[in-house]
Amino acid sequence: xxxxxxxxxxxxxxxxxxxxxxxxxxxxxxxxxxxxxxxxxxxxxxxxxxxxxxxxxxxxxxxxxxxxxxxxxxxxxxxxxxxxxxxxxxxxxxxxxxxxxxxxxxxxxxxxxxxxxxxxxxxxxxxxxxxxxxxxxxxxxxxxxxxxxxxxxxxxxxxxxxxxx
Ligand SMILES: CC(C)(COP(=O)(O)OP(=O)(O)OC[C@H]1O[C@@H](n2cnc3c(N)ncnc32)[C@H](O)[C@@H]1OP(=O)(O)O)[C@@H](O)C(=O)NCCC(=O)NCCS
Numbered sequence: 001x002x003x004x005x006x007x008x009x010x011x012x013x014x015x016x017x018x019x020x021x022x023x024x025x026x027x028x029x030x031x032x033x034x035x036x037x038x039x040x041x042x043x044x045x046x047x048x049x050x051x052x053x054x055x056x057x058x059x060x061x062x063x064x065x066x067x068x069x070x071x072x073x074x075x076x077x078x079x080x081x082x083x084x085x086x087x088x089x090x091x092x093x094x095x096x097x098x099x100x101x102x103x104x105x106x107x108x109x110x111x112x113x114x115x116x117x118x119x120x121x122x123x124x125x126x127x128x129x130x131x132x133x134x135x136x137x138x139x140x141x142x143x144x145x146x147x148x149x150x151x152x153x154x155x156x157x158x159x160x161x162x163x164x165x
Contacts, residue, residue: 012098019067021100023107026055026062026074033071034064041090054078054087061108065091065100075104082115084108089128105135115160120146120153132156136165 011018026034031051038045054076055062061077061084073091077084086108091100109117120143121128137156146153158165 012100012103014067014095014098021065021067021072021103023063023065023104026064026076028052028055030064030071030074031055034074037071037074037090037092040093051076061111063104063107065104073100073104075101075108077108077117079108079111079113082113084111084114084117086117086119101131102135105132109135109158109165117158119156121156122147123152123154129154129156 011020013019031048034051035045035048038051054060057078059078059080061079062075063077064074065072071092072095073089075089076087078087079085086105089101089104091098108114117137118140119132119137121132123129123142133156135158137158139154140157141155143153143155145151
């Protein structure tokens with residue numbers, strides 16, 4: 001996985017200037033930077049070992065978007081028997097709406113072994129739902145009180161061959 005994504009470069013504009021970003025597989029050394037973005041993105045931040053679980057998982061497909069050495073956003077997934085499970089994604093707040101998350105998620109979906117992908121998203125997180133819909137995910141079901149036994153999760157799915165995939 002590292003071999004493929006290390007070379008994948010996309011251009012985007014930050015403050016009107018074209019900037020090259022590189023996608024690569026995340027490593028343990030990136031966890032502090034991941035947690036910095038997570039702190040600005042979620043009410044509860046995972047511990048270092050929780051991030052490490054996915055980053056070092058034998059089926060982990062965990063990508064970071066970098067401008068030189070600066071982490072701009074991250075995407076953690078598990079890829080097991082053709083099924084991509086999107087665990088979490090976040091982008092540095094000041095760099096949102098620049099298609100960084102979209103670039104990360106599309107790169108994961110392009111991985112040749114992926115046949116379908118699922119995710120859970122908090123049903124009130126309209127920004128994330130709009131984001132996943134733009135990439136082509138469709139609403140698939142609801143998990144009641146999935147988050148801390150209180151808030152519902154929307155389950156979303158995309159299959160290879162469908163629009164957006
Ligand atoms: C959700 C999140 C990852 C999106 O990251 P991003 O890099 O800003 O998203 P992108 O720029 O790639 O957006 C791609 C498309 O998604 C949709 N979208 C993204 N953010 C949106 C928002 N706030 N409102 C409406 N649509 C949105 C748009 O269609 C957008 O395309 P457009 O800008 O051309 O209209 C980011 O808002 C974030 O980090 N949120 C906090 C963490 C979180 O909620 N993660 C998801 C749950 S695990």
